[in-house]
Amino acid sequence: MKICVLPGDGIGPEIMAQAVRVLNALGLKFEMEEALLGGCAVDHTGNPYPEATQRLAREADAVLLGAVGGPKWDTLAREHRPERGLLGIRKDLNLFANLRPAILYPELANASTLKAEVVAGLDILIVRELTGDIYFGQPRGIELREVNGERQRVGWNTMIYAEYEIRRILKVAFEAAQKRGRKLCSVDKMNVLETTQLWRDIAEEVAKEYPDVELSHMLVDNAAMQLVRNPKQFDVMVTGNMFGDILSDEASMLTGSIGMLPSASLDANNKGLYEPSHGSAPDIAGKGVANPLATILSAAMMLRYTFNQEEAAQRIESAVKKVLALGYRTGDIFEPGTNRVGTREMGDAVLVAL
Ligand code: IPM
Ligand code: MG
16 A cells, blocks of 8 residues: 655645554555655745656555645746646546545534534535546637737637546446435536537436436536535536536535545546645644644545545544544634644544544
């Protein structure tokens, strides 16, 4: 079980340290090697996804990532930005299937900005296509063109999906739905975009192979509305890269605690990159107050999906539930009457619970 560990930027190194402690406490044999991705990699090598990291990531069975990015690198040219490192590793490892669960822990019911009855028991899985769409479409650019009789800058990107890309992500989503509530909602914008008309047609074709799953379709604007109106109507949602980026942020905030949510990005053979759904939080970096639970839960997802260690995954998840039940809270999920702890103490609590 070879893991490439990428702490990244901002709070990344702090939360990763706790996830590594938890993994080491399981009594399993991991080989872990650290490398640079994101802003820290730019600082050391000039490249957000350096060759040494590429080698390690390709060799490993799984990649565990903290977070990348920060204001320090925002003024750099696009190809040197930390985000390019993240997009680069996703594409390089062919991690086309992004699984983003949004689960409301009963102990954190008050963290949501929505009424408790709207979100109580919420358990959604968003399956986002991750290596295609307008994110990677060619051609793209900013250039000077004649518009309305004057030369001005024009920015353009291309939204593009090939049939095989749509088909393979839909299969992942149908299979995920089979293991859950057997309901799949495919999100598109077929009333306007041809790309997503193709998406809908292929969803209908693939559905024939999964008669036990109930497939529905929803336009993305309506889906954004339904997620706040009545989120519990959803079981699994599947959508393209851009819509999935937006809807998964929205879904994560239904739970009020993005600091709790893990994610997995998988290739066709269950090699995966695992990372918290939240970002690098530069405002609290280095203060020892960040919530490490999303990274710890990402490690649990890694054990489940890449290493087939279901029991160990559940041990971690139960330990996290236990520390919540015991009242431990980092600042992002703190409420009066609970026990406010820092990043390392939260890691300690999980270790004790384990
Ligand atoms: C995410 C992030 C990334 C994305 C950025 C940082 C490139 O928002 O993982 O959702 O847009 O995919
Ligand atoms: Mg995003």
